[in-house]
Amino acid sequence: MKIALLGYGRMGKTIEKIAKSRGHEVVVKVSDDIDNYDLDAESVDVAIDFSVPTAAFKNITTCFRKQIPVVSGTTGWLDDYEKAKKICSEENSAFIYASNFSLGVNIFFELNQKLAGMMQSLEDYSAEIEEIHHTKKLDAPSGTAISLAEQIIDVNPRIKGWQLEDADKDEIPVYAKREEDVPGTHTVKYDSEIDSIEIKHTAKSRQGFALGAVIAGEYLKDKTGIFTMKDVLSDLFKN
Ligand SMILES: NC(=O)C1=CN([C@@H]2O[C@H](COP(=O)(O)OP(=O)(O)OC[C@H]3O[C@@H](n4cnc5c(N)ncnc54)[C@H](O)[C@@H]3O)[C@@H](O)[C@H]2O)C=CC1
Numbered sequence: 001m002k003i004a005l006l007g008y009g010r011m012g013k014t015i016e017k018i019a020k021s022r023g024h025e026v027v028v029k030v031s032d033d034i035d036n037y038d039l040d041a042e043s044v045d046v047a048i049d050f051s052v053p054t055a056a057f058k059n060i061t062t063c064f065r066k067q068i069p070v071v072s073g074t075t076g077w078l079d080d081y082e083k084a085k086k087i088c089s090e091e092n093s094a095f096i097y098a099s100n101f102s103l104g105v106n107i108f109f110e111l112n113q114k115l116a117g118m119m120q121s122l123e124d125y126s127a128e129i130e131e132i133h134h135t136k137k138l139d140a141p142s143g144t145a146i147s148l149a150e151q152i153i154d155v156n157p158r159i160k161g162w163q164l165e166d167a168d169k170d171e172i173p174v175y176a177k178r179e180e181d182v183p184g185t186h187t188v189k190y191d192s193e194i195d196s197i198e199i200k201h202t203a204k205s206r207q208g209f210a211l212g213a214v215i216a217g218e219y220l221k222d223k224t225g226i227f228t229m230k231d232v233l234s235d236l237f238k239n
Pocket residue numbers: 006007008009010011012030031032033034050051052053055059072073074075076098099100101102209
């Protein structure tokens with residue numbers, strides 16, 4: 001598979017190593033305005049965007065207009081997600097966005113949804129989310145923390161939204177901590193006067209995010225449409 005890396009920072013470099021170890025080739029590395037690079041569907045099978053929030057939408061939609069399928073992991077640009085999906089459909093291109101491509105986190109998402117379903121009728125418990133990341137991270141809270149909050153909100157009619165730190169009674173507080181070199185730690189906690197329940201995912205490196213993104217690219221190559229990591233995992237585990 002011929003890959004264009006849109007963003008060649010911590011994640012771009014980790015993806016390059018994993019892609020090469022799986023027999024793929026990185027043919028373009030985009031580090032600034034995408035218009036400065038030659039990209040076409042003949043020479044690129046899949047673009048993988050791990051760039052910056054301000055560049056993601058332009059990077060992604062430029063590829064859709066060239067019929068290049070896009071795996072997007074950049075966080076902090078999701079106000080434009082619906083617009084991006086519309087352009088993907090209009091251009092008959094292909095798209096997977098995930099706030100977190102790690103297989104472990106996607107299993108953690110399933111656990112979170114299951115636990116949220118069990119807790120929604122127990123009014124004595126209040127939910128909160130904590131995320132810890134390295135100090136270079138540009139956005140807060142993390143995309144993964146937002147996904148976790150939205151999964152709880154979807155099944156719990158008493159919770160209306162989420163808020164960074166100072167939340168109202170009907171909102172989930174999300175605490176974002178920044179510590180040197182932490183790849184990504186997420187905890188969902190339910191607390192009552194009697195006890196507390198916690199589920200936690202700790203990434204030990206960026207390998208898991210990068211492997212998931214390359215597997216998503218392998219899935220997306222030669223497809224059209226809009227997919228999620230659920231589709232990728234169902235395909236991976238179908239046997
Ligand atoms: N979905 C997931 O599984 C994961 C998502 N992320 C997200 O991926 C993004 C990148 O993370 P890192 O690699 O740690 O950041 P980074 O800061 O190391 O790399 C970003 C790179 O993008 C480059 N860049 C700047 N303008 C650009 C443009 N117009 N087009 C292309 N590249 C441009 C920068 O020069 C930089 O090298 C962040 O939004 C982060 O939250 C990170 C890890 C996992």
